[in-house]
Amino acid sequence: MRILFMGTPDFAASVLDRISEYPDDTIVGVLTQPDKPRGRGYELAQSAVKKLALEKNIPVYQPETLRDNAFLPELNALDPELIIVAAYGKILPLYVLDYPKYGCINVHGSLLPKYRGAAPIQRSIIDGETVTGITIMKMAKGLDTGDMMLKRTVEITENDNFETLHDKMALCARDAVSEAIKLIREGKDVYEAQDDSLATYAEKITKDDCFIDFDTDAKSVHNRIRGLSPIPLAYSYLDSKMIKFTSSVIVSTDGENAPESIGKITAAVGDLITVACRKGSIGITGVLPEGKKRMSAADFIRGQQDLAGKKLTAK
RNA sequence: CGCGGAGUGGAGCAGUCUGGUUAGCUCGUCGGGCUCAUAACCCGGAGGUCAGGAGGUUCAAAUCCCCUCUCCGCAC
Numbered sequence: 001m002r003i004l005f006m007g008t009p010d011f012a013a014s015v016l017d018r019i020s021e022y023p024d025d026t027i028v029g030v031l032t033q034p035d036k037p038r039g040r041g042y043e044l045a046q047s048a049v050k051k052l053a054l055e056k057n058i059p060v061y062q063p064e065t066l067r068d069n070a071f072l073p074e075l076n077a078l079d080p081e082l083i084i085v086a087a088y089g090k091i092l093p094l095y096v097l098d099y100p101k102y103g104c105i106n107v108h109g110s111l112l113p114k115y116r117g118a119a120p121i122q123r124s125i126i127d128g129e130t131v132t133g134i135t136i137m138k139m140a141k142g143l144d145t146g147d148m149m150l151k152r153t154v155e156i157t158e159n160d161n162f163e164t165l166h167d168k169m170a171l172c173a174r175d176a177v178s179e180a181i182k183l184i185r186e187g188k189d190v191y192e193a194q195d196d197s198l199a200t201y202a203e204k205i206t207k208d209d210c211f212i213d214f215d216t217d218a219k220s221v222h223n224r225i226r227g228l229s230p231i232p233l234a235y236s237y238l239d240s241k242m243i244k245f246t247s248s249v250i251v252s253t254d255g256e257n258a259p260e261s262i263g264k265i266t267a268a269v270g271d272l273i274t275v276a277c278r279k280g281s282i283g284i285t286g287v288l289p290e291g292k293k294r295m296s297a298a299d300f301i302r303g304q305q306d307l308a309g310k311k312l313t314a315k
Numbered sequence: 316c317g318c319g320g321a322g323u324g325g326a327g328c329a330g331u332c333u334g335g336u337u338a339g340c341u342c343g344u345c346g347g348g349c350u351c352a353u354a355a356c357c358c359g360g361a362g363g364u365c366a367g368g369a370g371g372u373u374c375a376a377a378u379c380c381c382c383u384c385u386c387c388g389c390a391c
Contacts, residue, residue: 037391038391040387040390042391193316241320292320293386293387295326296326297325298326302328303329305340305341
């Protein structure tokens with residue numbers, strides 16, 4: 001089958017890595033987001049998918065826009081029979097969706113119709129979910145609203161963070177996609193409509209999402225920290241400097257704390273910085289201070305004086 | 316040339332603004348002691364050309380000036 005792949009981040013690259021190995025299929029091309037000046041010094045950065053595609057000598061296309069038939073000439077030339085989309089980051093116009101004989105298949109990182117949108121993996125951890133999964137669906141006009149073809153569940157353990165869950169999801173996604181391709185090839189693909197009334201949305205993670213409000217229970221704080229680790233990382237401010245948290249443990253879930261002590265560092269001993277939440281307290285085990293490198297709580301404590309008693313604040 | 320922080324014994328930091336005795340702290344490490352025992356405690360030791368430049372200023376530079384390299388945070 002002639003397959004056109006569309007995707008951008010790591011998650012998508014993992015899927016591409018798998019399907020590009022199948023002898024029965026040919027990846028005729030890859031669409032990914034254009035290189036953009038990113039990072040310190042505004043250096044041009046290539047997407048994970050682009051890097052992989054270049055390694056595998058797959059033609060890469062990086063159109064700024066697909067609208068107004070902008071990609072139609074290339075589409076005609078590539079003539080894909082199936083389009084597979086995984087976190088591409090652009091809306092596909094109808095002329096693209098309708099082109100391939102077998103349609104456009106999307107790999108999404110949640111059990112739809114829950115967590116439609118850009119950041120399902122992070123959001124599911126932040127919300128404290130214990131199960132999530134991969135859904136393969138036929139793409140429709142709306143955002144992640146298409147009819148579903150197959151689902152695979154993935155367990156979220158208490159110690160999963162964005163990275164570990166992401167990796168599990170990526171592995172699962174590769175399997176799901178290859179199975180989907182097989183079903184399509186055999187004509188055994190069947191679809192089920194989503195129940196829109198159960199839909200929830202996992203919006204893109206913003207800076208506001210990363211700020212930790214300790215005025216909540218310890219578990220929520222922990223979920224936020226792990227859901228955003230190792231990137232972009234949850235943060236707060238200590239002595240007017242930003243400090244991010246790379247990992248944490250729940251110290252206690254009980255005990256209401258007085259409003260004035262919320263966010264206060266109650267202890268900084270060994271490898272644990274204990275912070276009071278509204279309910280219970282959280283133990284920070286890894287930090288990234290502004291201008292510094294990632295380090296363990298123990299290292300941070302060593303270099304600080306009188307950590308205990310200080311307060312984590314909003315700016 | 317987007318903004319900013321930082322390079323000091325193995326680790327994390329202080330000292331730099333207001334140059335000047337043996338470069339300090341919390342750990343780690345090595346040796347010894349105490350102890351039924353210990354990651355605890357006590358004593359002692361090793362380990363640094365203060366990122367680099369046979370640069371500049373000075374009687375004197377980790378500290379002030381210049382150049383290079385590297386790392387990092389923000390923003391995008």
